[in-house]
Amino acid sequence: MTAREALTHPWLTVRVQIALGAIFVAAALPKIADPPSFAHMVYNYRILPAGLINISALVMPWVELLAGLALILGVWKSAARNVIAAMLLVFIIAISLNLIRDNAIDCGCFDQSAANLTHEERLQDMKMVILRDLGMLLMVAQLWWAGRVEPRAIPPAEE
Template structure:
């Protein structure tokens, strides 16, 4: 029974499905922030944990990183690197939400749109679930990787 459950949880198809789900989440999350960086900068400032000189660069850079990582996951390109970066962003997001909750800062999440749901402990649980998915993709995903199809191996180059 336990071996069957382990086989199910570590199956590459599950990792592929989680990879595609995370890709969709991060692509969708990035689109509004890319189009409205000033609103996203206001959301970042609302957390009261980022130095003021870092708010605008983060508001411009982070959504593009989300988009690129999401597209890499979707296309199966550098999946381990993309899932590692997404995991790092999720750790950062979770810590920011936790700090804001502990400080009782009444702000919206800023995850998908500027005027979104307020942060709550459900936001933390959702981010932790996505972090677990990113870890699963990092360790178990091995299906449909486009970079493996088109990458030249050193022996093919005569090296």
């Protein structure tokens, strides 16, 4: 088995799909449970205009939940994968911007309670979050790659 075959093997793809879906479901639930705290987190990013903060804080967790569930259940896989990829890119850009601005924030990714961290600890935390999100983007890339390889694996129907 070549590396390409191993990386696009259905055994791996299914597990990556479920793991990525589970991560997004787990990330969505605390935000859905406490929208004001998540709105506060979104506000702390200092990126969105004021009028969009509440609606973003309301909708984003539900998008995460639905996309995660779709991946777990194997429904609308491509769409869910694309939505998750877009969200991860947005998260990475948002956190990177704040790192550049030296604005130490809690990412609000999984836990809505503001951690009692120092400025430097928060900045370090943000770097780790970017690495984690890049790792999840790699998972998305695996799904995308496997999706492209899958049709070729199906032998043409014999007459």
